[in-house]
Amino acid sequence: MKELLLGNEAVARGLYEAGVRVVSSYPGTPSTEITEAASQYDEIFCEWAPNEKVAAEVAAGASFGGARSFCAMKHVGLNVAADPLFTMSYIGVNGGMVLGVADDPGLHSSQNEQDSRNYAIAAKLPMLEPADSAECKQYAKLAYELSEQFDTPVILRLTTRVSHSRSIVELGERAALDLKPYEKNPAKNVMLPAFAKPKHHAVEARTEKLREWSEASGINTLEDNHAKIGIITAGVVYQYAHEVLGDSVSYLKLGMVNPLPDALLRDFASRVETVYVIEELDDIIETHCKKIGLDVHGKDTFPRCGEFSQAVIAKCLGRGLPQSKAVAEAIPVRPPVMCCGCPHRGLFYELKKHKVYVSGDIGCYTLGASAPLSAMDTCVCMGASVSALHGYNKARGPEAEHKSVAVIGDSTFIHSGITGLIDIAYNRSNSVVIVLDNSITGMTGHQQNPTTGYTIKGDPTSAVDLEALCHAVGIQRVRVCDPYDLKSVDQALKEELAADGPSVIISRRPCALLKYVKAKPPLRVDTERCIGCKACMGIGCPAISMRGGRAAIDQTQCVGCGVCTDLCPKSAICAQEVKE
Known part of the structure; x- marks a missing residue:
């Protein structure tokens, strides 16, 4: 049977046919669909891990246990996973271990154009690169053969266009593989210096054997x-x-x-x-x-x-x-914006109003850096907002401490923000951290995370209590506000910025695009009251525009969040008139 599959779906099919048992990943565009597609196969245990380092370590543990394992990530996620990956290059595998990394030339959804082939060279690991969906499946299966034949993890490199384009894939049957027996072997699996030194020589020899294989195998x-x-x-x-x-x-x-x-x-x-x-x-x-x-x-x-x-x-x-x-060059530009009803919009509006320094992070909320909100000063990598705010405040002193915040999403906070918050508490930093809790991993397409209470398959599970966690790491001042309520956000910011000592504000409201979030009726503009002051334009909502010198609300886009109503000095934005 043949199917038209995304490259990422084809990789997942390759994992299934290769007899993979364990998949652990952190979502990151353009790699996310690999794990989502793999989770549809009941024979494969799939999970969203808190971050890529954890995912790679889960895959390593499954390999130690004799199973074929896999973890997927985008190129910047490979930075996070590099620590275990480099050492696994020395250790090798028991069951085959493959890491899928999707690079993003053109920065469609990334903060840099990192070339992951450099990691393969530095870690001395074999890397395969498919050119279409058929090769995605073929190379995924081949990667496990190489992994076990040469006692090495293997990296499967994708790029955005391979991950997100479709081509014909011929489907095969799942390999019936038993778990490989586990045998205790510290000299192989425990990387003390005495055990690691001879492994370096073995890795160099392995590279030459892999080069000989590539010469004769036909993969080139x-x-x-x-x-x-x-x-x-x-x-x-x-x-x-x-x-x-x-x-x-x-x-x-x-x-x-x-x-x-x-x-x-x-x-x-x-x-x-x-x-x-x-x-x-x-x-x-x-x-x-x-x-x-x-x-x-x-x-x-x-x-x-x-x-x-x-x-x-x-x-x-x-x-x-x-x-x-040829492709038409005159394609209208569609700049990325936060969605109508996005819970982050009201918070960023207030941050801009208070003229604070905003240490930013990775997520759909990074769009808060764009005009007209322009409410973000820096953005480095996952979790950096919290740690960098601590450094900024320690460098600039008390005056900066009362005019600066960090913003970080709930999933990103779990990924790598917690350790930064521990640093703030432990080293007595007078810093305000705002967790943007929209109840989902939004940027990559609504994946569950450890704060949502559901697994990748939608099964109920334990959920991280963000308030309790913040208290547990030493933060005494923790409060929750609704970003649709601008007055409550304003009050929270004023009080926490004025306070001495570290504090956390949790800006909590579900993503407007979640299926269970029901939109309210769209708002309208009373053109007799509207004076064309453009105050409502300050929040950058795509549903609001100016027409004929007056504000207008697109009825097909507005979700009735009501944030704009607090901005109008003439109360011209109101609910729809109820017809008798």
């Missing part, structure tokens, strides 16, 4: 069109290049991007007069080619930054783009 494919120009590439960039160049060039498509082959690259280069290496972001393949003595063109021709496309490749090579492949 040659398309010899007897052309003068040769293209070396991998992943989705191969698809772009082939659509632009067709059979006018020859191709060496790399399926294993670490370790890279030597003999295959030399043989390919000998068949053509000019070689171009086309790769998104860093010059990993190009550098290796030059290291083994090949004369190739790479970043002298193609950009180092940004996402590639057919148009980018055609322009860099001076080729025309086939008309049938």
Whole structure:
């Protein structure tokens, strides 16, 4: 049977067919659907972990226990998981262990354009890179064979376009695999210095064996069109290049991007007069080619930054783009904004009004940095808002302490904000931390987290009590406010900013897009009262606009949250008139 699957869904199918038993992940676009799709298979235990480090450690533990395991994350999540991953490279596996990482060239939903191939090189781990959904399934299964054959975790690298595009996948049966027996072996599994030193030598030897395997396995494919120009590439960039160049060039498509082959690259280069290496972001393949003595063109021709496309490749090579492949350039811009009724909007409005320094974090609430709210000063990485606020206040002193806050979502707080809050309490920081509790992991598409009381499969479970947790780590002042109630938010901010000692404000209201949240009737503008002052525009709600010098509310978008009613000096925003 064949199905049209997303790349991420195809990876999940590969996990199923490979006999994987345990999947632990933290949601992160563009990787999230792998775990969501895997959770549909009853044979696989799936979970949302608090963060990527925990997920990688769960996968490692399952591997120790003899099961095939998997964890998925986006590229910045690999930073969080790097600690256990580097050591697992030395330890190896019992049951096969695979880590799926989805890079985001073009920064569609990320704070940097990190190239995860650098991690494979640094950790000395094999990395496979599929170019379409069929290869996503194929390479996921192959990764477990390599993991167990070479005693190593394997990284499966995706990019946004591979993860979120669809192609035909042929479905197979699930492998019936028994758990591998566990045998106590401290020399293999306990990385004390005495045990780790010989492991480094073993890892280097393993890399060379994997290089030999990649030379002969067929995972790197040659398309010899007897052309003068040769293209070396991998992943989705191969698809772009082939659509632009067709059979006018020859191709060496790399399926294993670490370790890279030597003999295959030399043989390919000998068949053509000019070689171009086309790769998104860093010059990993190009550098290796030059290291083994090949004369190739790479970043002298193609950009180092940004996402590639057919148009980018055609322009860099001076080729025309086939008309049938052209995409209209005059696509209207749709800047990302917080949704109508977003519970974060009222809070950010008040933060802007109080003119405080806002140490920001990762989530849909990061959009609070955009105009007209413009209520965020910094944003580094998951959890950094809390720790960075502590550092900011310790650097600038008492005056800053009463004019600064950190904002962090409920899921992000669990991910890596708790330790920062402990630091604030332990080191007596006069800092105000605001937890934006919208009852879900919003940015990546409504995944459950340890505060919601439900597992990935929707089963009831224990829920973290945020108030009790904050008290437990040493925060005495903890209060809850409703961000739809601007007066209560205003009062909370005034009182906590004026107080001495650390405090936490929990801004609590469910995401407006949750299925159980019922929208109220849309509001309307009384045009006779409206004076066109634009005060209502200050919250940046997509449902509010100006028409003919007066405010207008889009009835199809408004959810009746009522935040805008508190802003109008003439009470011109009101409920719909009830018709008899």
